[in-house]
Structure formats: structure tokens, C-alpha cells
Amino acid sequence: MRLFDLSLRFKLPLWGGGLILLTALAVSTSFIVQAWDNLNQDLLQNAEDIGRTMAPSLFPALLHDNVWGAFEIVSLPFSANPESAIHESLIVIDNDKRVYVSSMPEKHPVLSELAELGPDYQALASDLPMASDAGIFERAVRGAQRIFVAVPIANDGVRLGTLIVTYNKSLLWQRFSRLLNGAFWITLLVLVVLLPITFYWGRRMMLPMRLVTDRIRRIGGGNLEALNPALYPYQDEVGQLYVAYQTLLSKLQEKAEFEKEMVKSERMAAVGRLAAGIAHEINNPLGGMLNAISTLKRHGSPDAVTQKTVSLVERGLSQIRDTVAALLIETKVKKRPLTPGDLEDVRILVTPAANKQSTQLSWSVELPATLPLPSTLMRQLLINLMLNAIAAAGQEGHVSVRTQVDENRFLLMVGNDGKSMQPEQLGRLFEPFTSFSEQGHGLGLWICYTIVNQLGGTIGAESTPEFTRFNVIIPFEPLHVTDPAQNLPD
Amino acid sequence: MSRLFRLAIIAICLFTSSLAALGGKEARTIRFAMTPAFLHDQHALLAEWRDYLEARTNRPVEFVQRDRYRDTMDLLQQQKVEFAWICDYPFVMLKKDVRLLAVALNEGKPTYRSYLIVPARDVQTHSVKDLKGSVFAYADPYSNTGYLVPRFEIKQSGQDPTSFFKRTFFTWSHRKAIDAVAVGMAQGASVDSYVWDALNKVRPDITAKTRVAWISEEYGFPPLVAQNNVPDADFLLMQDVLMNMKNDTHGRLLLARLNLTGFIAGSPKLYDRVAEMMRLFGER
Numbered sequence: 066m067r068l069f070d071l072s073l074r075f076k077l078p079l080w081g082g083g084l085i086l087l088t089a090l091a092v093s094t095s096f097i098v099q100a101w102d103n104l105n106q107d108l109l110q111n112a113e114d115i116g117r118t119m120a121p122s123l124f125p126a127l128l129h130d131n132v133w134g135a136f137e138i139v140s141l142p143f144s145a146n147p148e149s150a151i152h153e154s155l156i157v158i159d160n161d162k163r164v165y166v167s168s169m170p171e172k173h174p175v176l177s178e179l180a181e182l183g184p185d186y187q188a189l190a191s192d193l194p195m196a197s198d199a200g201i202f203e204r205a206v207r208g209a210q211r212i213f214v215a216v217p218i219a220n221d222g223v224r225l226g227t228l229i230v231t232y233n234k235s236l237l238w239q240r241f242s243r244l245l246n247g248a249f250w251i252t253l254l255v256l257v258v259l260l261p262i263t264f265y266w267g268r269r270m271m272l273p274m275r276l277v278t279d280r281i282r283r284i285g286g287g288n289l290e291a292l293n294p295a296l297y298p299y300q301d302e303v304g305q306l307y308v309a310y311q312t313l314l315s316k317l318q319e320k321a322e323f324e325k326e327m328v329k330s331e332r333m334a335a336v337g338r339l340a341a342g343i344a345h346e347i348n349n350p351l352g353g354m355l356n357a358i359s360t361l362k363r364h365g366s367p368d369a370v371t372q373k374t375v376s377l378v379e380r381g382l383s384q385i386r387d388t389v390a391a392l393l394i395e396t397k398v399k400k401r402p403l404t405p406g407d408l409e410d411v412r413i414l415v416t417p418a419a420n421k422q423s424t425q426l427s428w429s430v431e432l433p434a435t436l437p438l439p440s441t442l443m444r445q446l447l448i449n450l451m452l453n454a455i456a457a458a459g460q461e462g463h464v465s466v467r468t469q470v471d472e473n474r475f476l477l478m479v480g481n482d483g484k485s486m487q488p489e490q491l492g493r494l495f496e497p498f499t500s501f502s503e504q505g506h507g508l509g510l511w512i513c514y515t516i517v518n519q520l521g522g523t524i525g526a527e528s529t530p531e532f533t534r535f536n537v538i539i540p541f542e543p544l545h546v547t548d549p550a551q552n553l554p555d
Numbered sequence: 556m557s558r559l560f561r562l563a564i565i566a567i568c569l570f571t572s573s574l575a576a577l578g579g580k581e582a583r584t585i586r587f588a589m590t591p592a593f594l595h596d597q598h599a600l601l602a603e604w605r606d607y608l609e610a611r612t613n614r615p616v617e618f619v620q621r622d623r624y625r626d627t628m629d630l631l632q633q634q635k636v637e638f639a640w641i642c643d644y645p646f647v648m649l650k651k652d653v654r655l656l657a658v659a660l661n662e663g664k665p666t667y668r669s670y671l672i673v674p675a676r677d678v679q680t681h682s683v684k685d686l687k688g689s690v691f692a693y694a695d696p697y698s699n700t701g702y703l704v705p706r707f708e709i710k711q712s713g714q715d716p717t718s719f720f721k722r723t724f725f726t727w728s729h730r731k732a733i734d735a736v737a738v739g740m741a742q743g744a745s746v747d748s749y750v751w752d753a754l755n756k757v758r759p760d761i762t763a764k765t766r767v768a769w770i771s772e773e774y775g776f777p778p779l780v781a782q783n784n785v786p787d788a789d790f791l792l793m794q795d796v797l798m799n800m801k802n803d804t805h806g807r808l809l810l811a812r813l814n815l816t817g818f819i820a821g822s823p824k825l826y827d828r829v830a831e832m833m834r835l836f837g838e839r
Binding site: 176 | 725738
């Protein structure tokens with residue numbers, strides 16, 4: 066596994082941590098360089114300040130040979146706080162390069178030769194210009210332990226001695242390492258605070274992403290799982306990803322639903338075509354056969370046995386014709402618009418069947434006027450649905466019929482409180498020869514479906530444990546009328 | 556109306572009389588010169604002592620501080636101060652111009668000594684003669700214990716005090732001479748025993764860096780003097796106040812802080828030994 070293949074859960078905190086480390090290092094480095102620079106600058110500035118302020122007051126002390134006075138002057142910077150002074154010592158030498166007085170009298174005894182104080186001092190003694198008009202002399206050699214700044218103690222062109230400000234590099238380094246130490250701990254503290262925050266932030270950032278990734282991966286397996294939008298209530302890219310995932314999911318669900326509908330309606334259409342084709346093929350010879358039997362009965366003189374047989378054949382053919390007629394729904398019958406009386410007729414027709422089972426019928430049908438719908442088909446539709454409902458409601462069941470007329474459509478709802486239907490029953494409800502009861506040939510609902518379909522409407526069923534209801538919606542002006550050009554025998 | 560008028564008259568009278576009293580006081584300030592003969596840089600103590608003297612004499616008192624004895628001697632001779640606490644050497648020199656006012660009691664005696672002090676790590680030195688060729692700190696050219704005594708000792712041993720040391724310098728006070736030895740600038744110094752002992756009480760950390768290598772004979776304690784023109788009344792008043800310091804609580808407290816036990820009238824005879832040493836030097 067390569068580094069770049071790591072989960073963002075680790076990569077984000079790693080990059081964040083790396084950046085923080087890098088920043089801390091860069092800031093610390095620049096700070097350190099700056100501090101070192103400042104320290105060096107401070108040092109020279111400090112030396113110059115000391116020289117400028119002290120040399121004039123040392124002049125009269127030297128002039129009057131006031132050794133103690135000179136000592137009090139040079140030890141002044143060390144008296145307040147010896148730790149904070151960055152210079153090591155202040156030495157006044159006379160023109161013979163002998164110590165006149167020093168702030169460290171034990172190390173630099175009075176009257177000792179400057180060159181004898183140590184190798185650094187020896188080098189200084191040989192370099193130091195002693196001309197009366199010499200300026201400030203600085204000696205900072207790489208290998209040397211000390212840095213010297215020498216300020217002449219002169220007035221009016223007369224030089225009485227030299228003030229030497231000495232800096233010990235180890236002292237400077239000590240101060241600098243104190244700074245370094247401080248910087249190190251502050252950086253560490255910042256890292257200790259920032260790294261866990263970055264780690265937590267990275268994980269938190271990646272958690273919603275991971276959830277989305279998981280869900281999307283599972284879509285392939287047909288597992289459409291919703292994401293709780295409360296998990297990520299913000300409007301940034303991740304929030305948009307959530308919204309996009311949600312949209313994708315609902316689109317996919319719609320598509321699946323649509324495909325299921327498509328398959329179902331195509332199946333129904335294929336079944337319809339097949340049924341109509343077969344009915345048609347049967348219908349033509351059937352007409353001939355019935356005509357022949359009619360002719361035989363009218364004009365022939367068959368014996369008793371033949372007559373009995375012919376009657377048997379006729380009844381059988383009649384049954385076939387009825388069945389075929391049921392399969393071939395004639396839409397092109399003469400169109401009489403639907404009137405309130407038509408529906409009332411249906412009620413009267415169906416009432417005996419209902420009474421036989423003591424079925425309670427609740428009838429709330431109100432037509433404001435005639436409707437532009439074919440009355441014959443509508444009557445058949447209502448009869449079929451009501452008979453079905455009465456059969457399903459069972460003994461002392463309850464059947465309700467309601468209609469509603471909208472601006473441009475007619476709504477019909479037929480319900481019963483009989484046994485509820487299973488989802489698989491609901492799926493195949495309208496297919497021909499699908500019967501869920503002992504009686505009936507299973508064509509009733511197919512006929513309803515075909516009628517509604519031909520009128521450009523929709524029919525659906527819903528079933529709960531309390532009730533089962535068929536809902537029919539038929540627009541007043543059907544957009545298309547399929548033309549099953551059948552003709553049925555009388 | 557008349558009552559109000561009377562009140563106003565009384566108020567005016569009171570005001571003018573108080574003004575007069577103030578004016579009278581102002582005119583007769585006592586000026587007292589203080590020198591490094593004692594720890595004269597204890598400013599809080601000096602202020603308190605001054606307040607004490609003001610209260611007891613009922614007169615304004617001003618302390619005039621000079622580091623060098625010569626300056627104080629000039630102030631006395633020019634009559635710019637009434638009284639001064641000086642060293643015994645200047646007293647002997649100014650004998651004609653001043654009167655002995657009082658002598659302080661150091662541990663019950665009107666005497667003190669000269670200490671030869673060396674850095675604490677120097678355990679060899681037992682006499683100034685051991686310090687030949689070293690760097691030596693003197694207190695003041697008019698100091699007995701800080702200048703005259705060591706030079707006298709050197710001269711007694713038959714050597715020349717001017718070339719005996721490699722380098723000498725003046726610190727202008729005993730206290731600073733002790734500092735010079737403590738920081739290691741001088742390998743030796745001669746100081747007032749009273750100053751060293753007093754410093755040993757208030758700053759033992761400084762005296763611990765020094766060691767007393769030699770102790771001189773006793774000399775008369777640095778005297779308090781009055782210049783000749785001071786009126787007798789003032790002289791007696793001041794003498795009385797000083798000598799009575801040991802008799803009241805506040806005075807005793809101040810004396811304790813000064814590391815003294817009291818003041819006596821004293822006698823010029825106390826300083827005969829100093830005069831003798833000066834004469835020996837003068838004969839040279």
C-alpha cells in the first residue's frame with residue numbers, strides 16, 4: 066500500500082500535522098535567526114551606548130587619578146542586576162595598556178598588563194590603536210572567546226586611556242540558548258495543542274464522506290439506503306454531496322418504480338394483444354358455427370338425438386362466445402353519455418346480490434348532470450367492481466361506493482372491508498384469468514382494466530387490513546382511444 | 556456685630572503671633588556637618604537623628620554632608636557650619652579654630668582603633684609591612700586611622716611610605732575602603748574600627764569578604780566639634796542634648812542604631828597621641 070492510497074482520515078491529519086510542523090519550524094527558525102541578529106546588534110549598540118556615556122565621566126576620574134571613582138563608574142552597570150548585563154566586564158586601561166581599573170578587579174588586577182590577562186586580551190593588546198584621535202575599535206574574531214569594543218577616553222584631543230567593553234561569547238550563547246529553549250517549549254506547546262485538533266478535525270471531516278462513500282458503493286448491490294441529513298447539516302461541499310446523494314437516491318427509486326410499472330403495463334399490453342388475437346381468431350369461425358346451428362335448427366329436421374346434441378353444441382358455443390366477448394371489449398358501441406340514472410340502474414341491478422349476503426351498501430354517488438363518458442362501458446365497469454366488492458366483503462360485509470366529479474375528470478372509489486389482499490395479489494390483480502376466489506373466471510377485473518385503459522384513465526387498488534379499495538380516475542376527454550376493431554357476434 | 560469684630564481681632568492676633576514664631580525659628584538654623592567618620596550613608600537614620608535633634612533643641616537642624624574631610628574643614632573655617640563630626644586628625648589640625656563639643660562612646664569608651672584589613676582569602680598578612688608592593692586603599696588624606704596610622708607604621712619600620720606600595724588610592728570614606736578590599740581591588744586598606752564594626756552589624760556579607768589582619772593601639776574617638784564663633788548658649792544646648800541622648804528611649808534607640816553607647820564632654824587630651832604621630836611625620 067502506497068502512502069497516497071491511505072484513507073483521507075489519516076491523510077488529512079497527516080498533511081495538516083505536517084504543515085503545522087513545517088510552519089512551526091519556519092517560524093521558529095526565522096525567530097531564532099532574528100533573535101541572534103538582534104542579540105548581536107544589541108551587543109554592539111549596548112557597547113557603543115556604554116562607551117559614549119561612560120567615557121566622558123571617566124575622563125575626569127583619570128585626570129584626577131581617582132581610581133575608586135573610576136571603579137564606581139565601571140561597576141555601575143553590574144551593580145543593579147549582574148545577571149541581566151550582557152557584557153562580561155568593563156576595563157579601563159591607561160596609555161601603556163595596563164589595567165587602570167576593571168569591573169572585575171580580582172581577575173584584572175590594577176596595573177597588570179592587558180596582554181597578560183589571557184590570549185584574547187593579548188591579541189587585543191596588539192591590535193588596539195592607541196592614537197589620540199582613534200575612533201571606536203571593535204574586535205570580534207571567529208575563533209576568539211571574547212568580543213571587545215574599545216572606546217577611547219579622550220577630551221580635546223588628549224587621550225588618557227581606553228574603556229574596553231568585553232563580551233564573553235559563552236555568556237551570549239547562554240542568553241541565546243535561553244531564548245532557544247523558550248522558543249522550543251512554546252513550539253512544542255503549540256504542537257501539542259494543534260496536532261490533536263487537526264487529527265480530530267480530519268476524522269470529523271472524513272466521517273460524512275465515508276458514510277456517503279459506503280452508501281454509494283452499496284448502490285451497485287441494489288441497496289438503496291437513505292442517509293440521515295442531520296448527520297451533516299451544513300451547506301458546504303460535503304453538505305451538497307449529501308443533497309446530491311439524496312437526489313440520486315430518489316431518482317434511482319423513481320426509476321425502479323417506473324421500470325416496474327413499465328414491465329407490468331407491457332405485460333398487460335402483451336396479454337391484451339394475445340387475448341384479443343386469440344378471441345378474434347376464435348370469433349370468426351364461431352360466428353359461422355353459430356349461424357350453421359341456427360340454420361340447422363330452423364330449416365333442418367333433426368331427430369331427437371341430433372337435436373339434443375346440436376343444443377349441447379349451441380350452448381357450448383354460446384359459452385365460448387360469452388367468454389370471447391368478455392375478452393373483446395367493444396368501445397365503439399353507440400355513445401350515449403353517462404347520466405345519473407345509469408348509475409342508479411346499476412345500484413338496483415346489484416342490490417339483490419348484496420341482499421343475498423346481507424351486505425351493507427353505502428352509496429354516495431352524485432352526478433351533477435350527464436357526463437361525457439360512454440354510459441355502457443361505465444355501467445359495466447361499475448357492475449364489475451361492485452360485484453367483486455360484494456363477493457370480497459363476504460357475509461354481512463360492508464361495501465362503499467363513492468364518486469367525485471372534478472373539473473375535468475371523474476373519480477370512482479369502490480371499497481369493501483373483506484379480507485385484505487397480499488402484495489403479490491395486488492401486483493397481478495388485473496391480469497386475465499387470474500382469480501382469487503373459487504367462483505368467477507378471473508376476467509372481471511381484466512375487463513375493468515381494459516375499459517379504463519381504453520378511456521385513457523387509470524385504475525389501482527390499495528389494500529390495508531381494514532379495507533380494500535379500487536380507485537378509478539377517468540378524464541372526460543380521453544387523449545387517445547385504442548381501436549380494437551373487433552366485432553362481436555350478437 | 557461687636558462680637559464678630561472681637562473674634563476677627565483675636566484671629567488676626569493669633570495669625571501674626573504664629574508668623575512671628577515661625578520667622579524666629581527660621582533665623583537660627585543649626586548647621587551640623589556630617590563626615591564619613593561614621594556610616595554617614597544611612598540616610599534614613601540620619602533623617603531620624605536630625606528630627607530628634609530638632610525636637611530636643613527646639614531649633615531647625617540642617618545636616619551638611621561632605622565626603623572629604625578637607626571640605627568639612629573648610630566649612631568650619633569659613634563658618635558655614637556651627638558643628639561638625641570630624642576625624643581626630645582634622646581636629647588636631649584645626650585645634651585653634653574649633654572647640655571640642657562631645658566625644659561619642661564606642662562600646663563604653665571614647666576611643667577607637669585602626670584596622671588593617673585584607674581580602675578574606677589572604678591569610679598570610681599580619682601587618683602592613685607584609686603588604687609591600689601591593690595595591691593599597693586609603694580612606695582620606697586627613698584620616699587618622701585610614702591614612703596616618705598605616706603610613707606611621709611603615710615609617711616606623713624604616714621604609715618610605717610613598718614608595719612602599721605599588722599603587723595607592725583614596726576611596727574618600729572608610730566604608731568604601733572596606734568595599735575596595737571586599738571586591739578585590741585593593742590588597743589592603745586601613746579603616747576605622749568603629750565603621751568596620753558597625754558595618755559588620757548591618758552588612759555582614761561585605762565584611763565577611765575581608766579579614767582584620769592587624770589592630771592598632773587606641774586613639775581618641777572622632778570628635779564632635781563646634782567652630783569658635785558658636786554662641787555659648789547654642790554650644791551648651793547642643794552638648795546637653797547629645798549627652799542626654801542615652802537618657803530617653805528614642806535617644807537610646809538612635810544610639811543603638813549608630814552603634815554607640817552615648818556622648819560625653821570629653822577632653823582634648825584624648826587626641827595627644829595623634830598629635831604626637833603628626834609631629835613625628837612633620838619632623839621628617
